[in-house]
Amino acid sequence: xxxxxxxxxxxxxxxxxxxxxxxxxxxxxxxxxxxxxxxxxxxxxxxxxxxxxxxxxxxxxxxxxxxxxxxxxxxxxxxxxxxxxxxxxxxxxxxxxxxxxxxxxxxxxxxxxxxxxxxxxxxxxxxxxxxxxxxxxxxxxxxxxxxxxxxxxxxxxxxxxxxxxxxxxxxxxxxxxxxxxxxxxxxxxxxxxxxxxxxxxxxxxxxxxxxxxxxxxxxxxxxxxxxxxxxxxxxxxxxxxxxxxxxxxxxxxxxxxxxxxxxxxxxxxxxxxxxxxxxxxxxxxxxxxxxxxxxxxxxxxxxxxxxxxxxx
Numbered sequence: 411x412x413x414x415x416x417x418x419x420x421x422x423x424x425x426x427x428x429x430x431x432x433x434x435x436x437x438x439x440x441x442x443x444x445x446x447x448x449x450x451x452x453x454x455x456x457x458x459x460x461x462x463x464x465x466x467x468x469x470x471x472x473x474x475x476x477x478x479x480x481x482x483x484x485x486x487x488x489x490x491x492x493x494x495x496x497x498x499x500x501x502x503x504x505x506x507x508x509x510x511x512x513x514x515x516x517x518x519x520x521x522x523x524x525x526x527x528x529x530x531x532x533x534x535x536x537x538x539x540x541x542x543x544x545x546x547x548x549x550x551x552x553x554x555x556x557x558x559x560x561x562x563x564x565x566x567x568x569x570x571x572x573x574x575x576x577x578x579x580x581x582x583x584x585x586x587x588x589x590x591x592x593x594x595x596x597x598x599x600x601x602x603x604x605x606x607x608x609x610x611x612x613x614x615x616x617x618x619x620x621x622x623x624x625x626x627x628x629x630x631x632x633x634x635x636x637x638x639x640x641x642x643x644x645x646x647x648x649x650x651x652x653x654x655x656x657x658x659x660x661x662x663x664x665x666x667x668x669x670x671x672x673x674x675x676x677x678x679x680x681x682x683x684x685x686x687x688x689x690x691x692x693x694x695x696x697x698x699x700x701x702x703x704x705x706x707x708x709x710x711x712x713x714x715x716x717x718x719x720x721x722x
Contacts, residue, residue, distance in 0.1 A: 412466060414506040419464050426457040447675065459587060466508035469586040470498040473510065476585060479552040480544075480722065492540040493722055494567060494581040513581050516567040523561075523701050533578070537566060538703035539711075540580050543722045545695050546715040549688060553596050557687045558587040559695045587687075594621035595685045602645070602670065603716045611645025612638045624680040637677040644669055664693035 415421075433453035436444055462468045476495045481488040494513055502509035519541075522534055541564070548555040556563075565581035591599070598618050605614040615638030619627050627633040648666055667689040674681050699706065714720035 412508040472585040516565040534702040550715040611642035615641030
């Protein structure tokens with residue numbers, strides 16, 4: 411059961427007003443490197459996220475959408491799934507109260523990170539697979555992503571089945587912050603992953619400029635080529651690391667995405683704010699995955715999802 415504090419709305423509106431005022435003042439300064447960040451737009455997007463937290467019916471709807479994506483319209487995949495999203499109770503949920511099913515026999519995933527015994531490391535490797543595949547499915551297949559995936563919102567349910575086997579499932583909580591990628595941003599992400607495989611970052615960069623809602627890059631002589639070359643250099647760096655193996659311990663995909671966003675800022679190629687949320691979620695989840703299984707090969711997991719055929 412989740413219950414909002416009576417003063418939650420008041421505190422949110424106070425913080426939003428302060429944040430918006432600061433963003434407007436900074437945006438008014440005569441510095442292009444600040445104006446290109448479009449801080450009022452960023453503040454407005456973040457304000458919308460905060461205000462959604464003030465209505466727990468939003469989280470209920472998000473839970474339903476995740477359950478639909480992972481279990482199917484009739485929840486036909488529920489029993490075999492290694493991923494759990496708690497079922498919300500419609501009759502007991504309101505703006506300030508959310509009631510959902512209790513997930514029995516579940517522990518925070520941080521509990522498993524403390525166990526470095528031989529058996530503990532084996533379990534951690536087992537958990538890394540469904541955790542990473544779930545996120546890849548959200549991004550590349552469903553385009554509906556949980557954007558608050560810190561370890562406190564991830565649990566592990568351990569059940570002993572009738573045949574004596576142990577089943578461990580990843581439990582995702584607190585789905586109040588979720589975002590949908592626009593078709594163009596989803597294509598940009600897919601192109602980036604393909605570019606790492608094929609070492610063709612220049613084409614990925616050019617496509618990002620063509621798909622951008624707003625950009626001044628192409629209005630500058632050689633601007634599009636300069637941006638595409640920047641993406642090409644980043645992609646080549648990651649492609650070269652394939653020789654050593656694209657494992658979570660060796661490669662930081664979140665870093666690649668962050669540096670691409672930096673290029674977008676420098677060359678004024680607008681990216682939907684949802685993309686920034688995905689990058690932040692990738693950084694957090696990647697760190698968690700690295701703690702579980704640093705030798706896990708990213709490409710082995712990513713290729714099926716980039717092609718739209720991945721399964722959790």
